[in-house]
Amino acid sequence: LAKTTQPISMDSYEGQEVNITCSHNNIATNDYITWYQQFPSQGPRFIIQGYKTKVTNEVASLFIPADRKSSTLSLPRVSLSDTAVYYCLVGPFSGGYNKLIFGAGTRLAVHP
């Protein structure tokens, strides 16, 4: 499975756009990139997933360059409630399940 590298922590302020970059240099051809959010004492929550180019949903955008060796999660206009740990996961669909391996994650703190 591809190893991922993210910043350990980030700080932002309410109303700003936050971009969290994940490096995955040895991503395989059939790997997808998925981001999860986790609040303290809760299970992770799916945010967004993509394979290439750009994906957008109601909460975030995911930018993936052509070489797919990195990806950027973009959170528009963050609020205090976006303070959480964000995990980037890289892996394939296979065998009826997905081996979801979490990296260290990025601890985002949003300040008033």
Next chain:
Amino acid sequence: DTEVTQTPKHLVMGMTNKKSLKCEQHMGHRAMYWYKQKAKKPPELMFVYSYEKLSINESVPSRFSPECPNSSLLNLHLHALQPEDSALYLCASSQAGENTEAFFGQGTRLTVV
């Protein structure tokens, strides 16, 4: 219903006790997972069941014994645990196909005394 329900929410057990954690989902997912998470660390994968068969055991000690009695239920049987096994135990499920969105439960906070 997009919920994964874990019971109990909190559990305190002695090192000689036997207890079980339970996980239930009614989304028709055929892949189910157990994770262990220590404070300020990422979740660590323990077991994966696919179509009720154990597909992955990440070299977990035998004092943890998973069971998948049917497509909606996943149990984790605990026996002779150590204090260092105290953690948040998370269950997740996902469709057995192209969709990799995994749904996680709230977890069971386990304390071994």
